[in-house]
Amino acid sequence: MTDQLQDEIAKLQDMIAEARAVVGFTGAGISTESGVPDFRSPDSPWMRNKPIPFDLFVASPAARQEAWRRKFTMDDLYREAKPNRGHRAFAELVAVGKMTAVITQNIDGLHQESGIPAERTVELHGNGTYARCLECNTRHELAPIRTIFEQRGAAPVCEMCGGVLKSATISFGQAMPVDAMRKAHELATDCDLFLVVGSSLVVYPAASLPLLAKKNGAKLIILNREKTPLDEVADLVIHAEIGPVLESFVR
Template identity: 60%
Template sequence: MLGAARAVTVFTGAGISTESGVPDYRSPGSPWRVHAPIAFKDYLAEPALRAEAWRRKFAMDDLYAGAVPNRGHRAVARWVEVGLARTIITQNIDGLHAAAGRAGDDIVELHGNGGHARCLGCGTRYELAPIRARFERDGALPQCRCGGIVKSASIAFGQSLDEATLRRAVAASLGCDLFVVLGSTLLVRPAARFPELAAGNGARLAIVNREATPLDAAADLVLHADIGDVLEPLNRLHF
């Protein structure tokens, strides 16, 4: 299937990063349940909840501070490098696809990026290290020079996805002849809409995920296996 494809779009979820030590959301005992993100409306409304959101974020950051790209990230980066894959659409905020060597133009981060912060007013980017230093020193919440609220650049519960990002994801879904899902349960919408768009436009659909997904029955290939175990030998065969 991969060898016959001319244009591949890759869609990744939390499952591609678990080999790197980044916890997923639904496993029993997941730290995401202990440090659950604060809803966007609450973040905007209450300074005390903004402070709690930053505390939880930094606690989660510490859990996977040493994470590096794994076999799955490296395999997908190779697909882009050789021109097989044009776009990586990811639900993840960990930045590991970029760390695997891909330029930002290749990656569509549906849920933003947890590696920096932005002003919700003017969009100015802020680095996390000085924000954390001030927060841990005196509890100060970050505020933009424009007076706007500064928040992690990841998308919070209840926060709208970026329209330009969605347009890029739609274009990548409609512009491929093979859509490969790696490590996503396909339960979160609108993210789960993209493999449906691709399949509805005639693309073949392949899913590699440890657990069953709602689209397994519609897929041309389904493998319930570890991503690295599948992609590493596949890349050795083709590249």
Template identity: 60%
Template sequence: MITSDVETGRRRLAALIEGASVVLPFTGAGISTECGIPDFRSPGGVWTRNAPIPFDEFVASRRARDEAWRRRFAMEEEFGAAQPGRGHRALASLWRAGKAPAVVTQNIDNLHQASGVAAEDVVELHGNTTYALCLSCGARYELAWVKERFGATGHAPDCGCGGHIKTATVSFGQAMPEEAMRRAEALALRCDLFLAIGSSLVVWPAAGFPLLAKRNGARLVILNREPTEFDEAADLVVHADIGSVLAAFVSH
């Protein structure tokens, strides 16, 4: 069924959640837009203003590293001030209730953790922009440290080992995190209800998880403002505001 009516979508989603034993939420940028975080692909999104910097360019060029960090700090207000929205809080409620063992996300904003889901139960397929890592030794750096040194020199700092420091996100051309991908696959095969929320479902291999779950016998729900290529395969599709649909599932 495909609907754009919030109440109809909410009612049918509630019935599917009630009948499920293991729910797996899978989230994309659409769940965070009501929190003030812009998405990347839509008209007016981040990538229409600045083309993404590929991983190999970041590694090879100091100028690219400087520009990557300039952009990150320019967006700090958007990321730093953002608070979990109704969708995040609803999924945290499902997690606390024991319905959802984890949340798999394509997002890098840390809002699922901020909503109360334990960090170890948030499977981040594209990393996290709220801290940084050395690409050589893996040392963790807090953004305040990087910002201080960037501001003092105008250049992206390097690690004590000589390696380049980058936000802990996955850039174009960078390998996907193997452990996160394995966990997401195992969760997709375990669930009997897969909730694809706020994702355009065009970024592979992550976009394959909804179909993997569906082919393994799970029900598939897609909640997204715009149509996706997988709508016809889903048991329920709701083209409506995500927060409005999920607000009823927030437990206080």
């Protein structure tokens, strides 16, 4: 570890210690240490199994069948994924009352698995660990859906109302979740430190939240391997692997 990185970690620790209310904001980068692939790495499996756009999913049974095939293919790639040092650091900060909540772009459910209560996790892009009916909104677990899919080779339907079942994620072209966006805006407005970890900050409207926090007087920290469009306005930028930087917060 370089002297510069050690100095940056020390500043990160000081800024968190001095903050009244920290809000965490995470993207795919926080989960790569767990074995969950991100979207922009070369030859990412997400590029070979791109999510089907929402309008096409709704309109076409064949598209729904292909969407479920891709969904289960991706699930198999990170079936054994467990929370890593980054997730556990955030869980510790929430547990001690320093971090009020975590806003995440991720769909893997690893923040909740790390111990962060669901009510303190704001999922902007939904959750891929279960499904919902697009008609009646009933939650469905994935295991029985997969069994039916593999037996019949067709996209599953809701056993309650016969409606279309879809992974509980937000697809391209699908409306953002109103309650999650409202809660994220409230958190960004009320915090005094906004900590971005593992996000490229190019996907909107999620990427507008750090600027909202900054506009309302919060300090902004960005921890990401690559540069982001908001590096210039951040109070601290750390370009490094996430686990080694955050492990000091893990008991």
